[in-house]
Amino acid sequence: MTPPERRLPGELAFVLFLLLFGATALWQATSISGLGSWSSPGAVPMLAALVMLVSAARVALATLRRPPAEVPSGSSLSREFAHALLPRVVVAFTLLIVLYMFALEPLGFVVSSLLFLVAGMWVLGSRRIVYNVVVSAASLAAIYVIFQTAFSVVLPAGVLRGLL
Amino acid sequence: MPEAVSYFFMSWTSPYLLFLTAAGTFAGIYVGAIPGLSVTMAVSILISFTFKWNVNEALALIAGIYLGGVYGGSRTAILLNIPGAPAAIATALDGYPLAKRGEAGSAIGLTTVVSVLGAFIGIFALAVGAPVLSNLALLFAPRDYLLLAIWGILLVGSLSGKSLAKGVFAGALGVLIGMIGLDPMTAEGRFTYGSVQLTSGVPYVAAMIGFFGVSEVLAQLHFLHVTPVKQDVRRIVPPWGLLKKHLPLAGRCSAIGTVIGALPGAGGDIAALMAYDHARRTTKHPSRPFGEGAYEGLVAPESANNSAVPGAYIPMLTLGIPGDAVTAVIIGALYIHGLKPGPMLMIETPHLFWFCVGNLVLANLFLLPLGLSGIRIFAKIVETPKAILLPLILVLSAVGTYAIENNPVHVYWMLAFGVTGYFLKMYGFQVGPVILGIILGPLIDVSYRRAMISAADEPLAFLAEFFTSPISAILVAALAITVLSQTRLWAATVGRLRRAPAT
Amino acid sequence: MSYRKIVAAAAAAVLVSGGAAAAFPERELSGVIMWGAGGAMDVASRAIAPHAEAALGKKIVMVNRPGGTGAIATNFVINQPADGYTLLFGAENPQLHQVLQLADFGYERFHPVAILARGVAVVVVKADSPWNSMKDFVEDARKRPGKLKMGSTGPGGLPHSVGSMLNSVTKFQVISVPFDGEGPGLTALLGGHVDIMPVGVGAAAENVKAGRVKALAVIDAEPLSLAGQAGIAPITKDFPEFAKYLPWGPFYGVFVRRDTPADVTATLVKAFRTAAENPQFVQLMKDRGNVPMTMSGAEADAFLKKWQSVTTWVLQDVGAAKASPDKFGIPRP
Incomplete structure (x- = not known):
């Protein structure tokens, strides 16, 4: 045994x-x-x-x-x-998620998600900033079109109210 | 009969209906795959959209979305460990480990084929046995739903991992989470502490995404340096030998799925879990241990949840009783289109029945090529570097959770569940039983209390009722065998009986 | 986005923030249905929604939030902003919430946008059951107290109210088994798991026509005949004292928070009036055995108050109320 x-x-x-x-x-x-x-x-x-x-x-x-x-x-x-259990990257990423959730309503979905994605990818070690931004923006555009346009889920507009 | 045949093929011969069915199936796959977008939601939106259409056009589109959507939930379950819909929860248990091994492509391929197979078996049952099955479904009393739910919760035993006590704890925690909110029978608050947010209970999808998706994202942070496994996408369509081996299991699970789908109080999510349970109990030598990427763990829930779709059509078309949330919305649509769903529907408008059957067959035929195409691209998602993929999964989880009721508080719930799930996982608890408890807890609660109230609150009368109807007696016997077969005494007895003839 | 579009959008944003009422509704509305999918309330709501959408020019995303005899839905809507974007599709039940202590408010905190229809209730039993009239059933229930089972939808639901009224004119005792709505309750009746159930006529009509259930009585003073069927006896035939509660029945309406701006409610009232007069909707309501109505504002408030006064006092008199209607200033009829 x-x-x-x-x-x-x-x-x-x-x-x-x-x-x-x-x-x-x-x-x-x-x-x-x-x-x-x-x-x-x-x-x-x-x-x-x-x-x-x-x-x-x-x-x-x-x-x-x-x-x-x-x-x-x-x-x-x-x-x-x-x-x-709580290596630095887990703590940092979790804090980032918390910040993202609190920013979701005031900043709006698009802005807060973009910031979160770019910051998150950096924290997790992807250092190609331009690549990160392009991937994030493209994914967000797809999510936005599917949810807001096709399924009329009203995502928080935040600072972009009136523009989107 | 020739009329029935012409209605059966109606959507096959009209190019417009053909197009709507295909478009619906295609859209359904993606609605199902994206967490937070549900088939119920898509169908409800479409109903106001199709209001000015003719009823056949609306039904063609809806059938496609329904069938495609239930299938599509498996996609994210396999690739990201986030079930796209509750019916795909059981699929994640073995599908995600397969993707981690680099077999996402063949996993999705197998899933597609057995889903189509399951739906065909369900449609066949709908076509030949609808009146019989719907009358059988009516005979299920509250006590029988209770037995069914208890049977389902026994799955905790096989989802527990190394420690049964830890699994039982997780299951009970899930049941308790499912109890939060106003009691549906007396409207008394349970664990609500005066909070209005809590009165409507914990959103089921937030728990599902949190415990499965977010906790997995956090756990994956420990493996950032590990390069993702290369996905083997040479073989998408499962080889005939593999399929043939799993045909009997798929057949049995489709039967389970059809019957549970036809029950007005249970749908595809419970059907898939029961089928998974069935597979674990009856498969002596799985291709791999369950939970580590067993093909049987994919075949069972996926054939069951798709056969539950035509199953849910059974009480809808024969009695006007919804088999689940989606068929409830379809019934509303039929009313709005001037039809009268009820027992007279088959008599007054028999063509509608054959139209629905033919249309489901058509949608299911479309599902095969539509499901099998694009898998190579999807499998590549898993190969994306984790530093890019994990933040994206999180955003998708957040927006999906938000979308259920446009409520930001649900997103906080999701994170709280994710962090809880992370710690539970780290200390050797499994999250599967928690979700099982959340789904079955409310069913246990209301069925038990309805049965107890029916017995005038007398425990002895309550117990006696379990032996008053054949359905209850069969379920009690099945439950007893299931429980006994896990004890040592049973194994010893069976072993002796087996040996006896030889000596 | 072109330069001109951005300017236009910005201008629109300024207009909106300036509170231009003409802009309502500037986005999708959400409709909260207080009973589950497939029930009478659900069908009425989903049938009116497309006509109202046409009149408003925006989608209404419909969600079922059943539970707590409607208290979950009323609680949800009352906690949304009073901007008219969240509509409550509700039946009669919230008028009983105070005396049953399910919530501390009823429709007095809502503005009735439209009372769409009212229905009558029928008492149904399974077709092969031994009872052929209400009297048969009551006599049997007296012989076997606490043995027969009545399907209900929880405290404050229609079966509960009808059961209480019956009990106030003739004493008998049954077990009341709560289900999630009329649909699931009727399903249990068809399966023989409950013996009797009072339901809105719309929920039972198709089953009566198909001969799967028998209607013992209609809760009205006049007999009711469903298309191609023999008339259903009025409850007053066996129990003449019942007349004092009549006319009585469920109703289906659309509500917003009472403190919603007047111009917004006016837009909604107008849109729902147009929608409720749509011939397709009127036909649907009639098919379901309901009486179509177009009532709103003060007229609707008076209707709601009268209904509340009659029903809460019945519950109080048979001891089914948890708190006296007096406590909430509900006058005795």
Whole structure:
């Protein structure tokens, strides 16, 4: 038999969080309509939350039994966590997505998407700026025509209101 | 009968109807492939558009879009892991791993052929057995929908990956997400916390795109330095040997798809998941392990979801009852065009039935060349450098999510689900069960409660009802066998029985 | 884009931001249907939409947002901007939302653009069932209390209201099984999963003609005859006391938020009036057993108030209301 796998950095914290989440969900589900009737609106949510809590407990036990995450000397658990799960590029790209979503309405779909695409391609390591811009613009034009013109999905116009 | 034949071939002989059917099928493939554009949406838009047309023209266009659209959902599921429509969720499970292996071309080719095959089986059932099948569909009581949904949720077992407990957790999380919003039966709020946004629930497509697409984009960031696999596009049309091997499975899954499609309370998404489940249970030696690019994992859901299209026509044409959201819109269109969908439709306007059957056959014939063309170009999408492709996928996901209800909040949901899905994946949870839970959770909830209310809220009477009708009894037996067959006792007994005659 | 087009577009933008009312509607509208696809509300909405589109010159993108007896749709529309771009295609149900505590408002927060039609309800059973009149059924239900099943569409739905009215004139007890709408409920009735269901006549007409269901009574004082069929007995034949609630029935209308600018509502009212008078639409409504109407503004408000007063007090009197109509200033009829 192979020795049990080591825990991943942050795994224990994550499953403990899931356990807590399951417990909260169960508590919230019981407050929907209590235990009054077999066909109450809260019946299935309570069952689902209970299943979640029990399975989270089993996952937590299994995780606890495995040896802890490997932390080489000179490093720390949080550093290992950042290295394995949140490398810089993931954090940067996720932040970019968040910015994009908040810019979607004020700047409008076309402008915010263009900025996001060009910045995103740069962050992910494509350094041919002109190529990036051309690809982005062409794709956006296609998306715009399909959604807005053919399917009358009203995309946010933003700063270009009145021009498009 | 000669009249029926002439109506059957009506759209074949009129150049204009022929054109509309082909155009509809072509457009449908792309509507289906683009996440956020749904067949229901396209058909609803067309209805006001076709208002001044004659009803046959409208129906020809709609049939093409419907059939093409359900097929088209597989395209993005295979290439980008984003199911273009809920009916293609099961397709992503083995289709995307195939694309990662460089087999996107043959995966789409096989998908196309089995989709066409599935639809033909469904159309055949519609043509010869519509009245029988629609009366069978009526016999499904709320408790039977509950059994069906429980059967479907058992798929969690095979979607869990290494840890069953993690799969069960993910499935229950999905069910819970599906419960958010006003309860459809009593209008009481569940997990709404006074927020109006939450009263209408979590948008299903935002969850699908977030958990599948966005979480995959984030996970792919770990492999930026890996050059994308070269796609092998020499062989698009699947070789006869491969097809022949999968014919029995495709046939069985088409039967599943037709029946589930004909049920008024379940559609192509559930049909595809049930078929995938069926394939996993009955295939002893898949071409590869399921989840890693098994051809069986493509054949099953794709034949089932396309056979569910003619399946949904069955109750629509015979009883005026919609089999799913799209047929509901078509029924509205028939009313607007002065027809009266209902049990009299077949009697008062029998030509309409044969026109629809003939037209579906035609659309399905178009689907084969239209689906098989352009695959080489599509497969190349996967070869695009990740630094270019990943931001583009994200924009497409965002606009698709936004398009469902023109609601920017849905885009935030999508990102939240994407990040959650990313962490779940990283720690060995699968996202498949979450989506399964979101789709089946609401069905379980309402069917269970309807069945319980019908039994006057008495648990014993509720249980007793499962043995009062042949359909329930058959479903209970099938469910019991499915559950038992996963236990060791079963394997031991079967093993002993097998050995017995030999000794 | 040419130079001239840009100038024109910019000029248009200035005009719009200046609030030129003539520009309404400058883009697609969205129509929110409060019941599921395929139901009576859905068909009426999708049938009127193309005529209204022709009159407005813009598309109306129709979406079904069923759930919560219409509360999900009313809640959605009330939270959209009051610019007239989001239309609510609604039936009678929101008038009961307050007393059933489904929402804290009804149509008083909406401006009635048009009441398109009103319908009558029929009580149907499966064709092979043993009951041939409403009296038969009620007697049987009394013998076996809590055994017979009535299909419903949730609190505040038409079956719920009709059931309450019946209960106020003659006591009997059935199990009420809620479905997502009249269509799914009727489907369950056809399959024998519920025994009886009151529905809008439009939803049941084709099944009555085909002989798949029997109509025991029409909720009206006059008998109803569907094309080529024997007349359906009025409910007052077996239960004369029912007369005090009549005429009563579902209705189908188009609404926008009450605080929508007057010029915008005027444009909408005009467009929907033209649309509702379209012969094709009128014929469709008649085919479905409905009475076409073209009512809007104050006249419609009076109609809505009267309906609310009659129905909420019935619910209150049979104990089906969760809060008294008094609390919301709804007068007793």
